[in-house]
Amino acid sequence: MSTDTPSEQQTGVERDPRLKAQFDEIRRGRRIRWLLVAAAAAVVLFFFYNALYAVEMFQADLTRYFPNFLEALTDYFPFLDFSAFPFFDPSGFAEYWAFIEERNLIFDPEASLTDxxxxxxxxxxxxxxxxxxxxxxxxxxxxxxxxxxxxxxxxxxxxxxxxxxxxxxxxxxxxxxxxxxxxxxxxxxxxxxxxxxxxxxxxxxxxxxxxxxxxxxxxxxxxxxxxxxxxxxxxxxxxxxxxxxxxxxxxxxxxxxxxxxxxxxxxxxxxxxxxxxxxxxxxxxxxxxxxxxxxxxxxxxxxxxxxxxxxxxxxxxxxxxxxxxxxxxxxxxxxxxxxxxxx
CATH class of the missing domain: 1.10.3720.10 (MetI-like)
Incomplete structure (x- = not known):
């Protein structure tokens, strides 16, 4: 096992032209890879910005409709009640089941196995x-x-x-x-x-x-x-x-x-x-x-x-x-x- 210190190993690399050339080649390859990664990231971010602009994300005023969004959430999930702690009302599940029964979503009482x-x-x-x-x-x-x-x-x-x-x-x-x-x-x-x-x-x-x-x-x-x-x-x-x-x-x-x-x-x-x-x-x-x-x-x-x-x-x-x-x-x-x- 080599007991040379890092400074001694560096000196050995500098003394041997072949080792120095290989070392320089490794460092050059790493720089190129990092440059390619940076370039790819820049391209992705550029197209991401353009995609957001194309779908009018920057023009949309999402905060304006946030109260309506919260109101819609209480419609989607009737067991949520943001006006009272702990924001949960188990009776809301009954509304789901009432509609499932009304529209026969999972069971039709009028259907027959043989007819x-x-x-x-x-x-x-x-x-x-x-x-x-x-x-x-x-x-x-x-x-x-x-x-x-x-x-x-x-x-x-x-x-x-x-x-x-x-x-x-x-x-x-x-x-x-x-x-x-x-x-x-x-x-x-x-x-x-x-x-x-x-x-x-x-x-x-x-x-x-x-x-x-x-x-x-x-x-x-x-x-x-x-x-x-x-x-x-x-x-x-x-x-x-x-x-x-x-x-x-x-x-x-x-x-x-x-x-x-x-x-x-x-x-x-x-x-x-x-x-x-x-x-x-x-x-x-x-x-x-x-x-x-x-x-x-x-x-x-x-x-x-x-x-x-x-x-x-x-x-x-x-x-x-x-x-x-x-x-x-x-x-x-x-x-x-x-x-x-x-x-």
Missing amino acids: PETGGPLAIFGEAGITLAMGFAGTLIGFPLALLFGILGSERVLPFPLNFVFRGMMSAIRAIPALVWALIYVPLGGLGPATAVLAIATDTIGNLGRLYTDELEEVEDGPIEAMRTTGASGPQTITFGMLSQVTTPFIAWTLYIFEINVRIAVTLGIIGGGGLGQVLAVQQGLFKFTNMMATILVILLLIISVEMFSQRVRSRLRADESPDGFLTLLLGFPRRMAESLTK
Whole structure:
């Protein structure tokens, strides 16, 4: 171990030209990195300032409307009372439940399990059941074409550039959000749950099909070659040599897309697709903030219930995947709902 003092080590560096050149190169590299970091930070701050200016953040007088904001908070959360300590009134929760019962958000007493005219089993869950039905039906309608496009989009099945045709179709579908697909289908089925289901099904073809294609690109060659040596036909090779290897991932990805589709069903409801989203939009138009918050709570309950079910099933199918806890799902709910707008 060297016992030289720092001054002695510095003297040794100065005496050896090679060490001095390496030392200078290290210092020069550090200066360049810091300059690049500073330049990147300056660019980000410049665009951040311009973004705030573009959205008129500097012109907005937020303090002027702050009292109105506090009043709206008491409407959103009727259990809050800022005029008295400790600012909490448990009886406010009764207003949420009154609206949930009035609009049959989670239970419809007139629905029947056996009578299809009343909606069937899912209709028992009221508006939440309609939202769930939209996501479920859209997933199943889109599944066959997603499977077909996913298989034909794999280079293991069709050579380039034939497979690129199906990859391009899936990319084109994914490039258009489900919200826009719903608007495209309005002339076909009007504005309602049926149109929302068609939009979700179309979106499923692009998203789920691409996931299937990616899984098929990773399958082992051994089972495929074994099927070919036995004289199996092309469809038999695909079915027993390729699809048999990805059955578990396919089920897991389908459940994941189902999660996304239920969130999309909520957002489509806001533009008139029915279900909880439409109830939320109507109450927002009436400025009934307490009713809006009650609807949001039901949406939160529905989405997290679907996600917990899906993640538990996927964690059993995939040994290397652990399901997220309730708190993680709750905290990530706003981000996932925002992402569903672009799906």
